[in-house]
Amino acid sequence: MSFLNSTLAIQSAAPSRPSVRQLGANVGAVRIDGKLLLRGNSRFPIQGVTYGPFAPDERGYAFPPVDRIRDDYRSMREAGVNAVRTYHVPPPWLIEAAEEFDVALFVDVAWSKHICFLDSEQAQAEARMAVRQAVEAGRRFHSVFAYSVGNEIPANIVRWHGARRVERFIAELTDVAKQADSEKLVTYANYPSTEFLDLSFLDFAVFNVYLHEREAFHRYLHRLQNLVGDKPLVLGELGMDSLREGEIAQADFLAGHLREAALMGLAGSFVFSWTDDWHTGGYQIEDWAFGLTTQDRSPKPAFHAVREVFESSTASLLPATPRVSVVVCSYNGAATLEQCLESLMRLNYLDYEVIVVDDGSTDHTPEILDRFPTVHAIRQPNRGLSAARNAGLQAATGSIVAYTDADCFVDRDWLVHLIYQLHKTGAAAVGGPNLTPDDGWLAACIAASPGQPTHVLENDQVAEHVPGCNMAFRREVLIAINGFQPQYVKAGDDVDICWRLQQAGYWITFAPGGFVWHHRRQTPRAYLRQQSDYGSAEALLRFQHPERFNQRGEGKWNGVMYGRSLGGLCLGRPMIYHGTFGAGLFQCVYQPRQAHWAMLPSTLEWHAAIALLCLVIPLWPFTGMIAGAMWLLSLLVAGLQSLQAKLAPPHDGLAARLLVMLLCYAQPLVRSWRRQQTRLFTRQRPVEDLPPADAQPTRPAIARREERRYWTEECLDRTQLLDHLISYFDEQRWSRTIDTGWQNWDLEFFCDPWCVVRIATAQEEHGGQKRLIRMRHQVYPSGTLLVLWAVGGLVMTEGSLLRTWSIVGVGAMILIGGAAIFWKGMSRAARAMAIVDSLAVSHGLISCGPAAALSPSCETTSSELPEGEECAAVL
Numbered sequence: 001m002s003f004l005n006s007t008l009a010i011q012s013a014a015p016s017r018p019s020v021r022q023l024g025a026n027v028g029a030v031r032i033d034g035k036l037l038l039r040g041n042s043r044f045p046i047q048g049v050t051y052g053p054f055a056p057d058e059r060g061y062a063f064p065p066v067d068r069i070r071d072d073y074r075s076m077r078e079a080g081v082n083a084v085r086t087y088h089v090p091p092p093w094l095i096e097a098a099e100e101f102d103v104a105l106f107v108d109v110a111w112s113k114h115i116c117f118l119d120s121e122q123a124q125a126e127a128r129m130a131v132r133q134a135v136e137a138g139r140r141f142h143s144v145f146a147y148s149v150g151n152e153i154p155a156n157i158v159r160w161h162g163a164r165r166v167e168r169f170i171a172e173l174t175d176v177a178k179q180a181d182s183e184k185l186v187t188y189a190n191y192p193s194t195e196f197l198d199l200s201f202l203d204f205a206v207f208n209v210y211l212h213e214r215e216a217f218h219r220y221l222h223r224l225q226n227l228v229g230d231k232p233l234v235l236g237e238l239g240m241d242s243l244r245e246g247e248i249a250q251a252d253f254l255a256g257h258l259r260e261a262a263l264m265g266l267a268g269s270f271v272f273s274w275t276d277d278w279h280t281g282g283y284q285i286e287d288w289a290f291g292l293t294t295q296d297r298s299p300k301p302a303f304h305a306v307r308e309v310f311e312s313s314t315a316s317l318l319p320a321t322p323r324v325s326v327v328v329c330s331y332n333g334a335a336t337l338e339q340c341l342e343s344l345m346r347l348n349y350l351d352y353e354v355i356v357v358d359d360g361s362t363d364h365t366p367e368i369l370d371r372f373p374t375v376h377a378i379r380q381p382n383r384g385l386s387a388a389r390n391a392g393l394q395a396a397t398g399s400i401v402a403y404t405d406a407d408c409f410v411d412r413d414w415l416v417h418l419i420y421q422l423h424k425t426g427a428a429a430v431g432g433p434n435l436t437p438d439d440g441w442l443a444a445c446i447a448a449s450p451g452q453p454t455h456v457l458e459n460d461q462v463a464e465h466v467p468g469c470n471m472a473f474r475r476e477v478l479i480a481i482n483g484f485q486p487q488y489v490k491a492g493d494d495v496d497i498c499w500r501l502q503q504a505g506y507w508i509t510f511a512p513g514g515f516v517w518h519h520r521r522q523t524p525r526a527y528l529r530q531q532s533d534y535g536s537a538e539a540l541l542r543f544q545h546p547e548r549f550n551q552r553g554e555g556k557w558n559g560v561m562y563g564r565s566l567g568g569l570c571l572g573r574p575m576i577y578h579g580t581f582g583a584g585l586f587q588c589v590y591q592p593r594q595a596h597w598a599m600l601p602s603t604l605e606w607h608a609a610i611a612l613l614c615l616v617i618p619l620w621p622f623t624g625m626i627a628g629a630m631w632l633l634s635l636l637v638a639g640l641q642s643l644q645a646k647l648a649p650p651h652d653g654l655a656a657r658l659l660v661m662l663l664c665y666a667q668p669l670v671r672s673w674r675r676q677q678t679r680l681f682t683r684q685r686p687v688e689d690l691p692p693a694d695a696q697p698t699r700p701a702i703a704r705r706e707e708r709r710y711w712t713e714e715c716l717d718r719t720q721l722l723d724h725l726i727s728y729f730d731e732q733r734w735s736r737t738i739d740t741g742w743q744n745w746d747l748e749f750f751c752d753p754w755c756v757v758r759i760a761t762a763q764e765e766h767g768g769q770k771r772l773i774r775m776r777h778q779v780y781p782s783g784t785l786l787v788l789w790a791v792g793g794l795v796m797t798e799g800s801l802l803r804t805w806s807i808v809g810v811g812a813m814i815l816i817g818g819a820a821i822f823w824k825g826m827s828r829a830a831r832a833m834a835i836v837d838s839l840a841v842s843h844g845l846i847s848c849g850p851a852a853a854l855s856p857s858c859e860t861t862s863s864e865l866p867e868g869e870e871c872a873a874v875l
Contacts, residue, residue: 029184030145032204032232034230035230035433035435036265036411037204037268046083046270047269047310048082048085048106049081049084049270049272049273049274051063051085051086052273055284061088062087063090063091064277069093069097076101076103076274077101079303082104083103083104083105084274085106085236090138095141099142103143104144104145105144107134107138107144107146108148108189112126113127114154118161128173128176131147131149131173131180132177132179132180134147135147135184136181138181139181139184145184146185146187146203148186148236149170149187150188150189152208154193158197167197167199187202187203189206189236189237190206190208191209192209192220201649202231206234207224208236208237209235209238214260217257218424221233221264222460229433230436230515240290241290242289242300247302250301254309257269262317264417264512265513265515271302275297276290276293276295277295314348314413314416315350315416318423321419322399323397324351324399324419324472325352325355325392325398325475326344326352326403326404327357327389327392327393327404328341328357329357329388330361331385332362332363334365339409341354341356342409343409344404344410345374348412348413348416349419351398353398355375355396356369356378359380359382359383359384360383366379378392384490385490385493386483386485387489390484393475400419400475401473401474402472403470403473404516405469408469408470408517408518414432414515414516415514416514417514418430425461427509428506428508429501430471430508430510431471432510432512432513433470434454434467434469434516439519440651441651442523443519444648444650445647445660446522448647449667450668452520453468453469453494455467455510463498463510464508465494465495466494467494469518470518473497477501477506481501485544491530491533491537492540493537496544499545524663524666527663527667531667531671531674532674535670535672536674536678538671539675601637602634602668603668603672604672604673606634607631607669610627612794613627615798634665635665637664638662638665642658645664647660705777706778706833707775708840708848709772710772710773710845710847711770712773712844713770716773716844718761721845726738734750736748745760746760751832752825754782754785754825755780755781755785755822755828756780757780757829758777758778759775759776759777761774761775762774775836779826785821792811792813792815793811793815795808795811797811
């Protein structure tokens with residue numbers, strides 16, 4: 001938006017009026033609230049300006065006299081400013097005036113950062129003293145809300161000392177500030193040239209960013225938001241020189257960039273600067289003019305542009321506000337549902353509805369829903385999470401469908417940030433982070449343990465996966481891919497929908513400012529039960545997306561997993577790109593990928609090997625030592641994981657680390673066991689009774705392929721036949737898997753838990769509307785049966801080595817029993833194919849009957865095929 005109209009009114013000062021987003025008067029200390037700031041119970045979006053430095057007066061203070069300060073504060077309030085950043089410790093009269101005008105102060109502590117300070121004990125001592133004295137000077141004032149213990153240490157100095165040493169010194173200064181005043185927030189003002197510094201110990205992150213191009217600015221804010229994670233991000237400096245760029249360009253620049261920062265979910269911004277009166281390095285600066293006002297405090301167009309943004313709500317800054325349907329699926333979620341709905345009722349968005357799908361709850365969920373008459377409640381029998389999400393999709397009236405969970409509560413600008421990113425990128429879906437509320441010591445330990453829901457990013461704006469507790473979709477896209485798949489009853493639905501969207505050619509973006517609070521499981525037992533459900537979901541996902549999993553059944557991600565939750569061990573050292581001669585403007589760190597090979601001792605397979613070694617201890621006693629060493633190595637890996645876990649500082653300690661270690665040890669075993677159990681044992685046999693044995697030849701096809709042929713003169717397609725079969729399988733709840741493009745078969749189904757039938761089809765064109773559809777099928781033993789045979793073989797082998805023939809006999813009986821089960825399963829498979837044959841006929845095809853059995857090396861030519869009339873005669 002241009003502010004030409006505002007420039008015409010520069011000389012007509014607007015009457016003083018409070019900003020709708022101003023800081024309330026002395027209502028308590030500023031504290032962290034997720035990625036935002038609170039003061040008292042009110043949101044505190046920093047709408048700030050930098051102030052000074054000015055030419056020092058006769059007493060050495062680098063600030064104007066008190067009358068000028070009071071006039072400046074009065075004008076700042078007219079502009080909607082609620083915070084001021086100073087580059088020197090302010091004198092008492094400046095702080096007192098700030099309290100009078102209700103302006104929050106952010107104080108930089110100046111020390112000799114432009115020298116190699118870590119090579120000088122005196123320089124370090126002076127820095128510590130400067131921080132201590134600054135904090136003690138402002139300790140008794142409510143208006144001072146935060147200190148910066150440093151500002152833009154030069155990149156070449158950081159490179160000279162090494163990043164780790166500089167990080168440790170900043171941490172030491174932070175500790176000095178906290179000891180002097182534990183109530184105030186402490187940070188460090190960073191900039192792009194040293195963005196690689198790991199300063200996660202700070203209360204919030206501050207970056208000085210000067211990027212004139214709007215899109216580059218948007219991309220870099222995305223990067224910074226992802227770098228700081230669940231910390232609030234504040235722009236410490238943002239400005240443009242009006243001498244070189246022009247006052248109108250400065251106004252447009254500041255308005256646009258401040259809008260971008262607000263819509264991106266930043267905790268606030270400081271505009272550089274309040275006035276063109278600027279003195280630094282012993283000189284008055286005359287050739288730069290970054291101020292919102294001139295040296296004599298006359299407002300520039302930027303003054304009015306900034307005021308317009310500061311006095312606008314975040315939702316009013318959106319370029320478009322499509323109707324959004326927020327869907328909450330709940331099964332016995334009464335404990336947290338009310339908090340969830342209360343947060344949704346307070347959303348800062350113009351056009352939305354809330355739909356709650358009660359999926360057969362037996363707790364007090366209906367009573368809670370009755371207390372929210374504006375909520376569209378849908379009650380249905382318990383059908384599982386995906387079915388509930390689909391019910392919400394069908395009831396939705398918005399063009400955007402957003403999902404969160406009953407154990408979440410949302411930030412009031414949650415939809416604003418999701419919708420803005422969706423609008424700006426044109427993506428099909430968007431997600432955001434889920435943060436952990438402070439639910440106590442136990443919940444904090446569980447939140448730091450492996451396997452928590454989190455987002456996976458391929459780059460700063462493209463997501464490979466977004467968690468189901470915080471995701472939104474364009475409604476027409478969800479409908480186009482047939483919504484959620486009903487087999488995911490507890491988990492896995494979000495992973496499946498993300499992968500299917502990408503397979504369909506869509507892409508998912510990420511809004512780091514659109515966060516929700518997600519209550520973690522409150523006990524280790526509940527946490528392990530959740531991980532068990534995730535393992536079951538992974539097994540189902542593997543059938544649908546085999547290319548996304550390794551041989552152990554673990555998911556393979558192209559992107560990087562974010563969040564506090566552990567995903568593996570990091571054994572490598574990060575690499576920092578400094579640029580030639582350490583002069584890069586954007587110096588970044590490249591973190592090593594997690595060493596998944598180092599996680600082998602934590603796997604179920606590793607522990608199965610330990611168990612097998614224990615079985616042969618009677619034969620070879622030294623294997624007990626090997627098994628013990630392997631188990632100790634498993635504990636070592638869990639211990640290293642616990643040391644790398646990111647625990648919330650108030651709950652960190654030895655007991656917390658030990659608990660995280662135990663959870664790190666148990667989680668992969670529980671998850672893997674359930675994954676294998678689901679994969680091997682939970683396949684269902686057909687619900688409908690199969691035809692009797694004499695209704696169809698039951699000769700098993702051992703290591704052979706059998707073929708059926710179907711003729712049509714109505715141009716029926718093989719994909720139509722496959723769709724017909726899939727519909728029947730789903731209706732009868734047969735367990736089936738569809739080729740996702742990576743297999744040489746089209747469909748597989750389990751006729752019982754012991755045998756799987758794989759079907760491949762081909763289609764021949766015979767002129768006009770005549771087609772011959774060939775269907776080849778083969779029977780394979782299921783994973784369950786393979787495990788049974790493996791156990792039998794191992795028992796026989798151990799019995800032979802121990803020369804205990806009774807054990808050999810047990811192993812032989814297992815093998816024979818497995819063979820008998822497979823023989824019966826193949827006969828059942830042959831009868832199941834009779835159902836497939838009847839389904840093909842009911843679809844309008846003419847069955848030509850089974851062809852001669854095909855060996856794997858044999859092919860049948862089209863010249864051997866009967867004509868359509870001959871097929872009809874056979875029937």
